[in-house]
Amino acid sequence: MRVAEPWPTMAAPKVAMLTHNVLRNRAVELSEDERSILESAVAFTRAYPARQIVVRQDVPVDVSTLLVEGLMTRHVDAKDGRRHLVAIHVPGDFVDLHAYALKRLDHDVGALTNITVAVIPHAALQEVQLHHQHLTRRLWFLTMLDAASHRHWVVRLASLNAVQRVAHFLCEMHARLLAIGRCNAGRFELAMTQSDIGEVCGLSNVHVNRVLRQLREEGLCGVRSGQVRIHDLQGLATVGVFTPDYLYLNRPAALRAVGTPGDHHG
């Protein structure tokens, strides 16, 4: 990845579209008032092309980035040249809210696809912290979601075999995209190469290719041209030892995330 020259900056819109997916269908959600407050904290939006770095490791930062459209990564480049994807972000994720407290990142943040982000100055977040305690707790919840996810990514790499890892990851992405309305009847867009999936799952391209073929031959799912189609969600979740507890979805979303019939949601 290379440092990006971002595409043109736009003034933040006045309607609450930027924060629409923040905590959507999670165990706790934002009120409309809280969305408006967060929306007004946005200084501007910015677009970046795919595969470019948005925030570089160890550079002092005084803004945080909310992903509005596209997919982003947190990644660490190892000394041997390997890139380790340690997080994938979907719209509604506050990709570096932790920078508000840390003031620099111990990892890069990059655009996996073409993206649009909303940029919130830390000074505005400080105003939120001072005057809106409930919203501040919601933002804290967001960083706790991050921590929960990281814990499970560690366990996935430490204890699951190759097929389980990929199945688990696909189930997680399905659940997260389902929660923000980006999944339809088991189909969703996932603009990741086999190499990207390998970097998430600690597998070589060849190994990912074989695992995806195995999942397809077993009738569980198909991954082709950036599109995932899950044929048997319960079967895939069983293979991946996946339960969505750590995503803290609301109950209907959690049920749908593992293929259990439940209430429909937006």
Add this chain to the structure above:
Amino acid sequence: MVDERRYLEPQKDAGRATAENGVVILEGPDGVAVTMTAEAADLTARSLHEAAQKVRDGDSAVPSEDDGNLEDPNRP
């Protein structure tokens, strides 16, 4: 509440190596998932054979000054 900690034990299940698209994939046990060249796989196989033979020969004792933590997993 009892904290029933489970320690990693030596695996009794074997890993399985397969050839795929010009490389060797070693899977398992315990989440092992490694892709190797044929040469690296040969060397790994030889190293595994030699280590296994040492264990069977009783030639794998830990030097006495280093073995304290192996006796009691609850020791720091």
